[in-house]
Amino acid sequence: MHYSIQKEKYLGILHAPALQISPTMSQTGTNNKRIAKNTLMLYFRMLLLMGVTLYTSRVVLKVLGVEDFGLYSVVGSITTFLGFINTSMTAAAQRFLSYSKGKDSAEGQNKTFNSIFLSQTLITLLILVVGETLGTLYIQNFLNVAQERLPAAHIVFQCSLFAFLCKAISVPYTASIIANEHMSAYAKISIIEGLFLLLVVILLPFANTDKLICYAISMFVVTFSIQLCYRLYCRKYFSECHIKRNWDRKSIRKIFNYGGWNLLGAFSSVTIDQGVNIILNSFFGLIVNAARGIAFQISAAVSSLSGNFQQAINPQIVKSYACNDFTGMHSLIMKGTRLSFFMLFTLATPIMFNLEKVLCIWLGEVPPYTLLFCQLAIINSLITSFSGMLLTGAMATGNIKKYQIIVASINLMNLPLSWGCLYLYPNPYLTMYIMIGISIIAFCTRLYLVSELIHLSKIQFIKKVFVPIIKVCTLTLSILFLFYHYIEVPSGFIPLILFISLCLCVVLISIFLFGINQQERQMALTFIKKKTMRK
Numbered sequence: 001m002h003y004s005i006q007k008e009k010y011l012g013i014l015h016a017p018a019l020q021i022s023p024t025m026s027q028t029g030t031n032n033k034r035i036a037k038n039t040l041m042l043y044f045r046m047l048l049l050m051g052v053t054l055y056t057s058r059v060v061l062k063v064l065g066v067e068d069f070g071l072y073s074v075v076g077s078i079t080t081f082l083g084f085i086n087t088s089m090t091a092a093a094q095r096f097l098s099y100s101k102g103k104d105s106a107e108g109q110n111k112t113f114n115s116i117f118l119s120q121t122l123i124t125l126l127i128l129v130v131g132e133t134l135g136t137l138y139i140q141n142f143l144n145v146a147q148e149r150l151p152a153a154h155i156v157f158q159c160s161l162f163a164f165l166c167k168a169i170s171v172p173y174t175a176s177i178i179a180n181e182h183m184s185a186y187a188k189i190s191i192i193e194g195l196f197l198l199l200v201v202i203l204l205p206f207a208n209t210d211k212l213i214c215y216a217i218s219m220f221v222v223t224f225s226i227q228l229c230y231r232l233y234c235r236k237y238f239s240e241c242h243i244k245r246n247w248d249r250k251s252i253r254k255i256f257n258y259g260g261w262n263l264l265g266a267f268s269s270v271t272i273d274q275g276v277n278i279i280l281n282s283f284f285g286l287i288v289n290a291a292r293g294i295a296f297q298i299s300a301a302v303s304s305l306s307g308n309f310q311q312a313i314n315p316q317i318v319k320s321y322a323c324n325d326f327t328g329m330h331s332l333i334m335k336g337t338r339l340s341f342f343m344l345f346t347l348a349t350p351i352m353f354n355l356e357k358v359l360c361i362w363l364g365e366v367p368p369y370t371l372l373f374c375q376l377a378i379i380n381s382l383i384t385s386f387s388g389m390l391l392t393g394a395m396a397t398g399n400i401k402k403y404q405i406i407v408a409s410i411n412l413m414n415l416p417l418s419w420g421c422l423y424l425y426p427n428p429y430l431t432m433y434i435m436i437g438i439s440i441i442a443f444c445t446r447l448y449l450v451s452e453l454i455h456l457s458k459i460q461f462i463k464k465v466f467v468p469i470i471k472v473c474t475l476t477l478s479i480l481f482l483f484y485h486y487i488e489v490p491s492g493f494i495p496l497i498l499f500i501s502l503c504l505c506v507v508l509i510s511i512f513l514f515g516i517n518q519q520e521r522q523m524a525l526t527f528i529k530k531k532t533m534r535k
Protein backbone atom coordinates (compact mmCIF):
# COMPACT_ATOMS: atom_id res chain seq x y z
CA MET A 1 0.00 0.00 0.00
CA HIS A 2 1.41 3.33 -1.05
CA TYR A 3 0.77 5.93 1.61
CA SER A 4 0.69 8.85 -0.84
CA ILE A 5 -2.14 7.27 -2.82
CA GLN A 6 -4.02 6.37 0.36
CA LYS A 7 -3.68 9.91 1.65
CA GLU A 8 -4.99 11.40 -1.59
CA LYS A 9 -7.96 9.08 -1.66
CA TYR A 10 -8.78 9.79 1.97
CA LEU A 11 -8.83 13.50 1.19
CA GLY A 12 -11.31 12.85 -1.58
CA ILE A 13 -9.16 14.20 -4.45
CA LEU A 14 -8.42 10.93 -6.19
CA HIS A 15 -11.11 10.86 -8.87
CA ALA A 16 -9.77 8.74 -11.69
CA PRO A 17 -12.32 6.79 -13.73
CA ALA A 18 -9.52 4.61 -15.00
CA LEU A 19 -9.16 3.15 -11.52
CA GLN A 20 -12.70 1.82 -11.47
CA ILE A 21 -12.72 -1.90 -10.83
CA SER A 22 -15.94 -3.80 -11.38
CA PRO A 23 -16.61 -6.66 -8.99
CA THR A 24 -17.09 -10.12 -10.37
CA MET A 25 -20.58 -11.54 -10.71
CA SER A 26 -19.94 -13.89 -7.81
CA GLN A 27 -18.77 -11.05 -5.58
CA THR A 28 -21.80 -8.99 -6.52
CA GLY A 29 -24.10 -11.92 -5.81
CA THR A 30 -22.44 -12.55 -2.45
CA ASN A 31 -22.74 -8.88 -1.50
CA ASN A 32 -26.41 -8.79 -2.53
CA LYS A 33 -27.15 -11.90 -0.46
CA ARG A 34 -25.35 -10.41 2.52
CA ILE A 35 -27.29 -7.15 2.18
CA ALA A 36 -30.57 -9.06 1.87
CA LYS A 37 -29.78 -11.21 4.92
CA ASN A 38 -28.72 -8.23 7.01
CA THR A 39 -31.82 -6.30 5.94
CA LEU A 40 -34.06 -9.17 7.02
CA MET A 41 -32.35 -9.35 10.41
CA LEU A 42 -32.64 -5.59 10.90
CA TYR A 43 -36.25 -5.76 9.69
CA PHE A 44 -36.97 -8.35 12.39
CA ARG A 45 -35.32 -6.07 14.93
CA MET A 46 -37.38 -3.14 13.71
CA LEU A 47 -40.69 -5.02 13.92
CA LEU A 48 -39.91 -6.18 17.44
CA LEU A 49 -38.92 -2.73 18.72
CA MET A 50 -41.73 -1.00 16.84
CA GLY A 51 -44.32 -3.30 18.40
CA VAL A 52 -42.84 -2.83 21.86
CA THR A 53 -42.55 0.95 21.40
CA LEU A 54 -46.11 1.40 20.18
CA TYR A 55 -47.48 -0.66 23.07
CA THR A 56 -45.30 0.87 25.76
CA SER A 57 -45.94 4.43 24.53
CA ARG A 58 -49.66 3.96 24.97
CA VAL A 59 -49.28 2.54 28.46
CA VAL A 60 -46.71 5.16 29.51
CA LEU A 61 -48.92 7.99 28.21
CA LYS A 62 -51.85 6.60 30.19
CA VAL A 63 -49.88 6.01 33.40
CA LEU A 64 -47.90 9.27 33.39
CA GLY A 65 -50.58 11.52 31.92
CA VAL A 66 -50.14 14.06 29.13
CA GLU A 67 -48.28 16.60 31.29
CA ASP A 68 -45.62 14.20 32.62
CA PHE A 69 -45.33 12.50 29.22
CA GLY A 70 -44.63 15.89 27.66
CA LEU A 71 -42.17 16.68 30.47
CA TYR A 72 -40.25 13.46 29.80
CA SER A 73 -40.20 14.29 26.07
CA VAL A 74 -38.89 17.84 26.42
CA VAL A 75 -36.31 17.02 29.16
CA GLY A 76 -35.10 14.06 27.13
CA SER A 77 -34.73 16.35 24.15
CA ILE A 78 -32.15 18.38 26.10
CA THR A 79 -29.92 15.31 26.37
CA THR A 80 -30.53 14.39 22.75
CA PHE A 81 -29.66 17.94 21.75
CA LEU A 82 -26.28 17.52 23.43
CA GLY A 83 -25.92 14.28 21.50
CA PHE A 84 -24.98 16.07 18.30
CA ILE A 85 -21.40 15.91 19.60
CA ASN A 86 -21.61 12.15 19.94
CA THR A 87 -23.50 11.67 16.66
CA SER A 88 -20.66 13.19 14.67
CA MET A 89 -18.18 10.76 16.21
CA THR A 90 -20.55 7.83 15.65
CA ALA A 91 -20.52 8.51 11.93
CA ALA A 92 -16.74 8.84 12.04
CA ALA A 93 -16.36 5.52 13.87
CA GLN A 94 -18.54 3.67 11.36
CA ARG A 95 -16.75 5.21 8.40
CA PHE A 96 -13.20 4.50 9.60
CA LEU A 97 -13.96 0.96 10.79
CA SER A 98 -15.72 0.09 7.51
CA TYR A 99 -12.86 1.63 5.54
CA SER A 100 -10.33 -0.30 7.63
CA LYS A 101 -12.18 -3.57 7.02
CA GLY A 102 -11.79 -2.98 3.29
CA LYS A 103 -8.08 -2.07 3.42
CA ASP A 104 -6.17 -2.96 6.59
CA SER A 105 -4.78 -6.09 8.22
CA ALA A 106 -6.10 -7.42 11.56
CA GLU A 107 -3.45 -5.42 13.42
CA GLY A 108 -4.40 -2.26 11.52
CA GLN A 109 -8.07 -2.81 12.32
CA ASN A 110 -7.29 -3.15 16.04
CA LYS A 111 -5.24 0.04 15.92
CA THR A 112 -8.15 1.83 14.25
CA PHE A 113 -10.58 0.53 16.88
CA ASN A 114 -8.41 1.68 19.80
CA SER A 115 -7.89 5.08 18.19
CA ILE A 116 -11.67 5.43 17.93
CA PHE A 117 -12.16 4.18 21.50
CA LEU A 118 -9.77 6.80 22.92
CA SER A 119 -11.40 9.54 20.83
CA GLN A 120 -14.87 8.49 21.98
CA THR A 121 -13.82 8.44 25.64
CA LEU A 122 -12.72 12.07 25.37
CA ILE A 123 -15.99 12.98 23.65
CA THR A 124 -18.01 11.25 26.39
CA LEU A 125 -16.24 13.29 29.08
CA LEU A 126 -16.97 16.47 27.12
CA ILE A 127 -20.67 15.58 26.88
CA LEU A 128 -20.76 14.96 30.64
CA VAL A 129 -19.29 18.39 31.46
CA VAL A 130 -21.42 20.31 28.94
CA GLY A 131 -24.57 18.38 29.83
CA GLU A 132 -24.31 18.90 33.57
CA THR A 133 -23.64 22.62 33.09
CA LEU A 134 -26.04 23.72 30.36
CA GLY A 135 -28.77 21.15 30.97
CA THR A 136 -29.19 22.00 34.63
CA LEU A 137 -29.12 25.72 33.80
CA TYR A 138 -31.90 25.33 31.21
CA ILE A 139 -34.18 23.27 33.47
CA GLN A 140 -33.77 25.67 36.39
CA ASN A 141 -34.30 28.90 34.46
CA PHE A 142 -36.06 28.30 31.13
CA LEU A 143 -38.14 25.09 31.24
CA ASN A 144 -41.88 25.84 31.02
CA VAL A 145 -43.08 23.55 33.84
CA ALA A 146 -44.90 23.85 37.13
CA GLN A 147 -42.61 24.71 40.04
CA GLU A 148 -43.49 21.57 42.01
CA ARG A 149 -42.34 19.36 39.11
CA LEU A 150 -38.84 20.87 38.92
CA PRO A 151 -37.24 18.22 41.21
CA ALA A 152 -38.69 15.46 39.03
CA ALA A 153 -37.43 17.24 35.91
CA HIS A 154 -33.88 17.31 37.35
CA ILE A 155 -33.96 13.59 38.16
CA VAL A 156 -35.31 12.73 34.70
CA PHE A 157 -32.53 14.80 33.14
CA GLN A 158 -29.81 13.04 35.13
CA CYS A 159 -31.17 9.62 34.17
CA SER A 160 -31.43 10.64 30.52
CA LEU A 161 -27.92 12.09 30.53
CA PHE A 162 -26.25 9.03 32.04
CA ALA A 163 -28.21 6.71 29.76
CA PHE A 164 -26.90 8.73 26.86
CA LEU A 165 -23.33 8.54 28.21
CA CYS A 166 -23.66 4.75 28.25
CA LYS A 167 -24.55 4.84 24.57
CA ALA A 168 -21.72 7.25 23.84
CA ILE A 169 -18.96 5.14 25.36
CA SER A 170 -20.29 2.09 23.46
CA VAL A 171 -20.08 3.72 20.02
CA PRO A 172 -16.89 1.84 18.95
CA TYR A 173 -18.59 -1.47 19.69
CA THR A 174 -21.85 -0.77 17.86
CA ALA A 175 -19.82 0.63 14.94
CA SER A 176 -17.80 -2.62 14.87
CA ILE A 177 -20.99 -4.67 14.54
CA ILE A 178 -22.03 -2.54 11.55
CA ALA A 179 -18.58 -2.66 9.94
CA ASN A 180 -18.46 -6.45 10.31
CA GLU A 181 -22.06 -6.67 9.03
CA HIS A 182 -23.17 -8.86 11.95
CA MET A 183 -26.66 -7.41 11.88
CA SER A 184 -28.07 -10.53 13.52
CA ALA A 185 -26.52 -9.28 16.75
CA TYR A 186 -28.95 -6.37 16.74
CA ALA A 187 -31.90 -8.74 16.44
CA LYS A 188 -30.68 -10.96 19.29
CA ILE A 189 -29.87 -8.12 21.64
CA SER A 190 -33.13 -6.36 20.72
CA ILE A 191 -35.06 -9.33 22.07
CA ILE A 192 -33.43 -8.66 25.43
CA GLU A 193 -34.14 -4.94 25.11
CA GLY A 194 -37.78 -5.57 24.20
CA LEU A 195 -38.26 -7.87 27.19
CA PHE A 196 -36.74 -5.27 29.52
CA LEU A 197 -38.99 -2.51 28.15
CA LEU A 198 -42.08 -4.65 28.52
CA LEU A 199 -41.09 -5.48 32.08
CA VAL A 200 -40.71 -1.77 32.89
CA VAL A 201 -44.16 -0.98 31.49
CA ILE A 202 -45.81 -3.90 33.31
CA LEU A 203 -44.34 -2.84 36.66
CA LEU A 204 -44.74 0.95 36.24
CA PRO A 205 -48.44 1.18 37.28
CA PHE A 206 -47.58 -0.56 40.56
CA ALA A 207 -44.94 2.00 41.58
CA ASN A 208 -45.73 3.63 44.93
CA THR A 209 -43.54 6.70 44.36
CA ASP A 210 -43.45 9.28 41.55
CA LYS A 211 -44.09 7.24 38.39
CA LEU A 212 -42.19 9.67 36.13
CA ILE A 213 -39.05 9.27 38.23
CA CYS A 214 -39.46 5.48 38.35
CA TYR A 215 -39.82 5.38 34.57
CA ALA A 216 -36.70 7.52 34.01
CA ILE A 217 -34.57 5.37 36.35
CA SER A 218 -35.85 2.17 34.74
CA MET A 219 -34.99 3.44 31.25
CA PHE A 220 -31.44 4.17 32.42
CA VAL A 221 -31.08 0.62 33.76
CA VAL A 222 -32.35 -0.83 30.46
CA THR A 223 -29.96 1.32 28.41
CA PHE A 224 -26.98 0.39 30.59
CA SER A 225 -27.77 -3.33 30.28
CA ILE A 226 -28.19 -3.22 26.49
CA GLN A 227 -24.94 -1.33 25.91
CA LEU A 228 -23.15 -3.89 28.12
CA CYS A 229 -24.53 -6.65 25.87
CA TYR A 230 -23.11 -4.94 22.77
CA ARG A 231 -19.71 -4.64 24.42
CA LEU A 232 -19.59 -8.29 25.52
CA TYR A 233 -20.69 -9.48 22.06
CA CYS A 234 -17.95 -7.51 20.29
CA ARG A 235 -15.22 -8.66 22.66
CA LYS A 236 -16.26 -12.27 22.05
CA TYR A 237 -16.63 -12.26 18.26
CA PHE A 238 -14.35 -9.51 16.90
CA SER A 239 -10.62 -9.74 17.47
CA GLU A 240 -10.10 -6.04 16.77
CA CYS A 241 -12.36 -5.05 19.70
CA HIS A 242 -9.77 -5.56 22.44
CA ILE A 243 -8.43 -2.53 24.27
CA LYS A 244 -4.71 -1.96 23.76
CA ARG A 245 -2.45 1.06 23.96
CA ASN A 246 -1.64 0.91 20.28
CA TRP A 247 -3.67 3.88 19.14
CA ASP A 248 -2.21 6.00 16.38
CA ARG A 249 -1.95 9.77 16.77
CA LYS A 250 -2.34 10.39 13.06
CA SER A 251 -5.51 8.26 13.01
CA ILE A 252 -6.89 10.13 16.02
CA ARG A 253 -6.24 13.46 14.28
CA LYS A 254 -8.01 12.18 11.16
CA ILE A 255 -10.94 10.93 13.24
CA PHE A 256 -11.32 14.25 15.06
CA ASN A 257 -10.88 16.20 11.83
CA TYR A 258 -13.56 14.11 10.14
CA GLY A 259 -15.79 14.18 13.22
CA GLY A 260 -15.26 17.92 13.58
CA TRP A 261 -16.69 18.69 10.16
CA ASN A 262 -19.38 16.09 10.65
CA LEU A 263 -20.26 17.94 13.85
CA LEU A 264 -21.97 20.59 11.75
CA GLY A 265 -24.25 18.03 10.12
CA ALA A 266 -25.05 16.37 13.43
CA PHE A 267 -25.77 19.73 15.05
CA SER A 268 -28.16 20.71 12.26
CA SER A 269 -30.00 17.38 12.55
CA VAL A 270 -30.49 17.62 16.28
CA THR A 271 -31.59 21.24 15.83
CA ILE A 272 -34.46 20.05 13.66
CA ASP A 273 -35.56 17.34 16.09
CA GLN A 274 -34.87 18.85 19.50
CA GLY A 275 -34.23 22.57 19.09
CA VAL A 276 -37.65 23.10 17.56
CA ASN A 277 -39.14 20.98 20.37
CA ILE A 278 -37.70 23.40 22.92
CA ILE A 279 -39.03 26.40 20.95
CA LEU A 280 -42.50 24.84 20.86
CA ASN A 281 -42.36 24.37 24.62
CA SER A 282 -41.64 28.06 25.15
CA PHE A 283 -44.60 29.10 22.94
CA PHE A 284 -47.25 26.46 23.70
CA GLY A 285 -46.25 24.32 26.71
CA LEU A 286 -46.14 20.59 27.32
CA ILE A 287 -49.35 19.59 25.48
CA VAL A 288 -47.82 20.41 22.08
CA ASN A 289 -44.57 18.68 23.14
CA ALA A 290 -46.54 15.53 23.89
CA ALA A 291 -48.29 15.65 20.48
CA ARG A 292 -45.01 16.22 18.66
CA GLY A 293 -43.32 13.46 20.67
CA ILE A 294 -46.02 10.97 19.60
CA ALA A 295 -45.74 12.13 15.97
CA PHE A 296 -42.00 11.57 15.88
CA GLN A 297 -42.37 8.18 17.58
CA ILE A 298 -44.63 7.08 14.72
CA SER A 299 -42.34 8.70 12.16
CA ALA A 300 -39.29 6.97 13.67
CA ALA A 301 -41.10 3.62 13.72
CA VAL A 302 -42.09 3.98 10.05
CA SER A 303 -38.66 5.26 9.01
CA SER A 304 -36.86 2.43 10.76
CA LEU A 305 -37.75 0.05 7.92
CA SER A 306 -35.85 2.02 5.28
CA GLY A 307 -33.26 3.02 7.88
CA ASN A 308 -32.47 -0.62 8.59
CA PHE A 309 -32.02 -1.29 4.88
CA GLN A 310 -29.69 1.68 4.58
CA GLN A 311 -27.74 0.50 7.61
CA ALA A 312 -27.28 -2.89 5.96
CA ILE A 313 -26.03 -1.40 2.70
CA ASN A 314 -23.86 1.44 4.10
CA PRO A 315 -20.77 -0.71 4.85
CA GLN A 316 -20.83 -2.01 1.27
CA ILE A 317 -20.79 1.55 -0.08
CA VAL A 318 -17.77 2.51 2.06
CA LYS A 319 -15.92 -0.72 1.22
CA SER A 320 -16.61 -0.22 -2.50
CA TYR A 321 -15.01 3.21 -2.26
CA ALA A 322 -12.05 1.79 -0.32
CA CYS A 323 -11.52 -0.74 -3.16
CA ASN A 324 -11.87 1.95 -5.86
CA ASP A 325 -15.04 0.28 -7.18
CA PHE A 326 -16.84 3.50 -8.11
CA THR A 327 -19.20 1.82 -10.55
CA GLY A 328 -20.43 -0.54 -7.86
CA MET A 329 -20.65 2.35 -5.41
CA HIS A 330 -22.87 4.40 -7.75
CA SER A 331 -25.10 1.38 -8.36
CA LEU A 332 -25.49 0.75 -4.63
CA ILE A 333 -26.36 4.39 -3.93
CA MET A 334 -29.04 4.61 -6.63
CA LYS A 335 -30.55 1.20 -5.97
CA GLY A 336 -30.41 1.73 -2.22
CA THR A 337 -32.14 5.13 -2.44
CA ARG A 338 -34.94 3.76 -4.62
CA LEU A 339 -35.56 0.63 -2.56
CA SER A 340 -35.32 2.41 0.80
CA PHE A 341 -38.00 4.88 -0.35
CA PHE A 342 -40.25 2.04 -1.47
CA MET A 343 -39.82 0.28 1.89
CA LEU A 344 -40.83 3.44 3.70
CA PHE A 345 -43.65 4.19 1.25
CA THR A 346 -45.06 0.68 1.67
CA LEU A 347 -45.44 1.15 5.42
CA ALA A 348 -46.29 4.87 5.40
CA THR A 349 -49.16 4.76 2.88
CA PRO A 350 -51.56 2.50 4.83
CA ILE A 351 -50.83 4.44 8.01
CA MET A 352 -51.43 7.83 6.35
CA PHE A 353 -54.81 6.77 4.94
CA ASN A 354 -55.94 5.32 8.29
CA LEU A 355 -54.04 7.48 10.73
CA GLU A 356 -56.99 8.79 12.75
CA LYS A 357 -58.33 5.28 13.38
CA VAL A 358 -54.82 3.96 14.14
CA LEU A 359 -54.23 6.71 16.71
CA CYS A 360 -57.58 6.08 18.40
CA ILE A 361 -56.92 2.35 18.70
CA TRP A 362 -53.33 2.88 19.81
CA LEU A 363 -53.74 5.76 22.26
CA GLY A 364 -57.41 5.65 23.17
CA GLU A 365 -57.55 9.38 23.89
CA VAL A 366 -55.54 11.28 21.26
CA PRO A 367 -53.88 14.51 22.52
CA PRO A 368 -54.65 17.73 20.58
CA TYR A 369 -52.50 18.51 17.49
CA THR A 370 -51.36 14.88 17.21
CA LEU A 371 -53.07 13.90 13.91
CA LEU A 372 -51.61 16.59 11.64
CA PHE A 373 -48.25 16.45 13.41
CA CYS A 374 -48.08 12.73 12.56
CA GLN A 375 -49.04 13.23 8.91
CA LEU A 376 -46.47 15.96 8.37
CA ALA A 377 -43.74 14.01 10.19
CA ILE A 378 -44.31 10.99 7.93
CA ILE A 379 -44.19 13.18 4.80
CA ASN A 380 -40.90 14.64 6.00
CA SER A 381 -39.54 11.13 6.57
CA LEU A 382 -40.38 10.19 2.97
CA ILE A 383 -38.46 13.21 1.71
CA THR A 384 -35.42 12.66 3.92
CA SER A 385 -35.21 8.99 2.84
CA PHE A 386 -33.72 10.24 -0.46
CA SER A 387 -30.68 11.62 1.36
CA GLY A 388 -29.44 8.61 3.36
CA MET A 389 -27.37 6.92 0.64
CA LEU A 390 -26.05 10.24 -0.67
CA LEU A 391 -24.81 11.06 2.82
CA THR A 392 -23.03 7.71 3.02
CA GLY A 393 -21.42 8.36 -0.37
CA ALA A 394 -20.07 11.68 0.86
CA MET A 395 -18.88 10.20 4.15
CA ALA A 396 -17.02 7.41 2.34
CA THR A 397 -14.70 9.92 0.66
CA GLY A 398 -13.66 11.56 3.92
CA ASN A 399 -13.75 14.91 2.11
CA ILE A 400 -16.82 16.32 3.83
CA LYS A 401 -15.81 19.89 4.73
CA LYS A 402 -17.67 21.66 1.90
CA TYR A 403 -20.58 19.24 2.07
CA GLN A 404 -21.19 19.68 5.79
CA ILE A 405 -20.81 23.47 5.81
CA ILE A 406 -23.39 23.96 3.05
CA VAL A 407 -25.94 21.31 4.08
CA ALA A 408 -25.68 22.14 7.79
CA SER A 409 -26.17 25.84 7.09
CA ILE A 410 -29.38 25.03 5.21
CA ASN A 411 -30.70 22.76 7.97
CA LEU A 412 -29.84 25.25 10.71
CA MET A 413 -32.34 27.67 9.18
CA ASN A 414 -35.04 25.61 10.91
CA LEU A 415 -34.41 27.37 14.21
CA PRO A 416 -34.61 31.06 13.21
CA LEU A 417 -37.40 30.44 10.69
CA SER A 418 -39.46 28.45 13.22
CA TRP A 419 -38.99 31.02 15.97
CA GLY A 420 -39.71 33.95 13.64
CA CYS A 421 -42.85 32.41 12.14
CA LEU A 422 -44.21 31.41 15.56
CA TYR A 423 -43.55 34.91 16.85
CA LEU A 424 -45.55 36.42 13.98
CA TYR A 425 -48.22 33.73 13.74
CA PRO A 426 -48.37 31.29 16.70
CA ASN A 427 -49.40 28.06 14.95
CA PRO A 428 -47.39 24.96 15.98
CA TYR A 429 -47.85 23.30 12.56
CA LEU A 430 -45.70 26.00 10.95
CA THR A 431 -42.58 24.32 12.32
CA MET A 432 -43.42 21.14 10.37
CA TYR A 433 -44.09 22.99 7.10
CA ILE A 434 -40.75 24.76 7.48
CA MET A 435 -39.02 21.44 8.17
CA ILE A 436 -40.49 19.85 5.03
CA GLY A 437 -39.48 22.79 2.83
CA ILE A 438 -35.92 22.80 4.14
CA SER A 439 -35.68 18.99 3.72
CA ILE A 440 -36.45 19.39 0.01
CA ILE A 441 -33.84 22.12 -0.42
CA ALA A 442 -31.27 20.09 1.56
CA PHE A 443 -31.81 17.00 -0.61
CA CYS A 444 -31.30 18.94 -3.87
CA THR A 445 -28.11 20.40 -2.42
CA ARG A 446 -26.88 16.96 -1.31
CA LEU A 447 -27.41 15.52 -4.78
CA TYR A 448 -25.42 18.33 -6.39
CA LEU A 449 -22.53 18.13 -3.90
CA VAL A 450 -22.25 14.33 -3.83
CA SER A 451 -22.36 14.11 -7.63
CA GLU A 452 -19.22 16.27 -7.63
CA LEU A 453 -17.49 14.28 -4.89
CA ILE A 454 -17.89 10.80 -6.38
CA HIS A 455 -18.72 11.65 -10.04
CA LEU A 456 -22.28 10.40 -9.69
CA SER A 457 -24.41 11.30 -12.71
CA LYS A 458 -27.37 13.48 -11.69
CA ILE A 459 -29.26 12.48 -14.88
CA GLN A 460 -28.77 8.79 -14.11
CA PHE A 461 -29.86 9.35 -10.51
CA ILE A 462 -33.08 11.05 -11.62
CA LYS A 463 -33.72 8.40 -14.29
CA LYS A 464 -33.08 5.36 -12.08
CA VAL A 465 -34.47 6.72 -8.81
CA PHE A 466 -37.11 9.38 -9.38
CA VAL A 467 -38.81 8.14 -12.54
CA PRO A 468 -39.84 4.77 -10.97
CA ILE A 469 -40.83 6.51 -7.73
CA ILE A 470 -43.05 9.05 -9.52
CA LYS A 471 -44.80 6.25 -11.44
CA VAL A 472 -45.43 4.22 -8.29
CA CYS A 473 -46.65 7.19 -6.22
CA THR A 474 -48.96 8.45 -8.98
CA LEU A 475 -50.64 5.08 -9.51
CA THR A 476 -50.89 4.20 -5.81
CA LEU A 477 -52.22 7.52 -4.56
CA SER A 478 -54.69 7.88 -7.44
CA ILE A 479 -56.29 4.50 -6.72
CA LEU A 480 -56.39 4.97 -2.95
CA PHE A 481 -57.73 8.53 -3.09
CA LEU A 482 -60.56 7.39 -5.38
CA PHE A 483 -61.33 4.44 -3.13
CA TYR A 484 -61.21 6.54 0.03
CA HIS A 485 -63.38 9.26 -1.54
CA TYR A 486 -66.18 7.06 -2.86
CA ILE A 487 -66.26 4.25 -0.28
CA GLU A 488 -66.86 4.95 3.39
CA VAL A 489 -64.82 2.56 5.51
CA PRO A 490 -66.86 1.36 8.53
CA SER A 491 -65.43 1.91 11.98
CA GLY A 492 -63.99 -1.03 13.86
CA PHE A 493 -60.82 -3.07 14.06
CA ILE A 494 -61.68 -5.64 11.34
CA PRO A 495 -62.58 -3.04 8.63
CA LEU A 496 -59.38 -1.17 9.51
CA ILE A 497 -57.27 -4.31 9.00
CA LEU A 498 -59.02 -5.04 5.69
CA PHE A 499 -58.45 -1.54 4.34
CA ILE A 500 -54.82 -1.53 5.48
CA SER A 501 -54.39 -4.86 3.65
CA LEU A 502 -55.94 -3.31 0.54
CA CYS A 503 -53.54 -0.36 0.74
CA LEU A 504 -50.58 -2.74 1.05
CA CYS A 505 -51.72 -4.74 -1.98
CA VAL A 506 -52.07 -1.60 -4.11
CA VAL A 507 -48.62 -0.34 -3.07
CA LEU A 508 -46.88 -3.68 -3.63
CA ILE A 509 -48.49 -4.24 -7.04
CA SER A 510 -47.52 -0.71 -8.12
CA ILE A 511 -43.92 -1.27 -7.00
CA PHE A 512 -43.78 -4.64 -8.75
CA LEU A 513 -45.06 -3.17 -12.04
CA PHE A 514 -43.26 0.18 -12.14
CA GLY A 515 -40.80 0.43 -9.24
CA ILE A 516 -38.27 -2.32 -9.93
CA ASN A 517 -36.36 -3.34 -13.05
CA GLN A 518 -36.69 -6.58 -14.98
CA GLN A 519 -33.86 -8.32 -13.12
CA GLU A 520 -35.28 -7.41 -9.71
CA ARG A 521 -38.76 -8.46 -10.85
CA GLN A 522 -37.42 -11.84 -11.94
CA MET A 523 -35.61 -12.29 -8.61
CA ALA A 524 -38.85 -11.53 -6.76
CA LEU A 525 -40.79 -14.06 -8.85
CA THR A 526 -38.12 -16.71 -8.29
CA PHE A 527 -38.20 -16.09 -4.53
CA ILE A 528 -42.02 -16.37 -4.46
CA LYS A 529 -41.95 -19.59 -6.51
CA LYS A 530 -39.38 -21.18 -4.19
CA LYS A 531 -41.40 -20.29 -1.10
CA THR A 532 -44.63 -21.55 -2.71
CA MET A 533 -43.10 -24.85 -3.87
CA ARG A 534 -41.52 -25.40 -0.46
CA LYS A 535 -44.93 -25.12 1.19
